[in-house]
Amino acid sequence: MDGLSGQGPAAADRADTAIRAIGLIKDFGDTRAVDGVSLAVPRGTIYGLLGPNGAGKTTTLRMLLGIIDPSSGSRVVLGHDRPIDAAPQIGYLPEERGLYPAMHCREAIAFMGALRGLSLPEGRRRADALLAEHGLGEWARKPIRTLSKGMAQTVQLLGTIVHQPRLIVLDEPFSGLDAINQARLEEMIRTKAREGATVIFSTHVIAHAERLCERIAIIAKGKVAFEGAVDDARAKLRPIVRLRTRNADGPWRSAIPAGTRTSGRDWEFELPESGPEPLLRALIDGGAGIETLAIERPGLHDAFVAIAGDAAAAAMKQEVPQ
């Protein structure tokens, strides 16, 4: 049962939205870990929860999954008011990794599937196929303790998706992976989304969110500082113009905004509101002699700084991808 009964806008929202959270608050004693988080994750999208350590990402994910109850606020997950009712359709990779060291890889994956309602024989069959697909075919009947950390993490990921969940929740999935395995995981996430699954992951690495996500929530100190499309976050800043001219002076200088950063014949400034065409015309007609010109959209990192502030951005940078 999908929980999609009824008609009208509310039912349509449940059908289109994998997760809707409204005003989630979580207090641990005197600590308010999450302070009024609202967000909407459209079905079939890749969604990032972006914020420094301690921002409240894990606590938010745990509330969305029904592992802990919010102090107040509500959430609807795959059409269910109680996230636990959606559990068989969810795959969850927690921040603390861990598999039974003595278990064989295929058994570990099948076991994780069984916890979500998949039969053990089918789980083993799928485990063999998944392990082979991810270059771990030879390890199917070897115990987890013989794997490298990265390989064990891959096995845990395969166990997270073995029951083909419609919603995949990954808490800091890139932590602890080397560059090759990070790239593989990115590809796996894209493939799952192409197949129709919804993926939500938390990260403190802006580049992963920028490469993967259509939508993000930027969380700082338990609050949502931005929620929406990555493009809308980037659109909060004006594009940057980088210009090199042959001439140092001339009538064209009036086209360059006051306070522009310059060194010699290099100029860097925000694209004026009137857009690129009047600027180009003024530079050409005014005899700047354009040697090189680039107009670049700001990246998500610049947008993050503008939205969450320098301190939050600096905290994100403390840990870089391996």
Ligand SMILES: Nc1ncnc2c1ncn2[C@@H]1O[C@H](COP(=O)(O)OP(=O)(O)OP(=O)(O)O)[C@@H](O)[C@H]1O
């Ligand atoms: N069970 C708990 N009891 C008390 N405080 C907690 C508990 N869980 C989380 N907190 C606190 O809530 C705040 C948010 O923690 P949370 O783990 O959600 O952040 P995060 O963004 O996921 O960061 P990290 O990646 O470091 O886990 C932190 O100050 C943390 O110490």
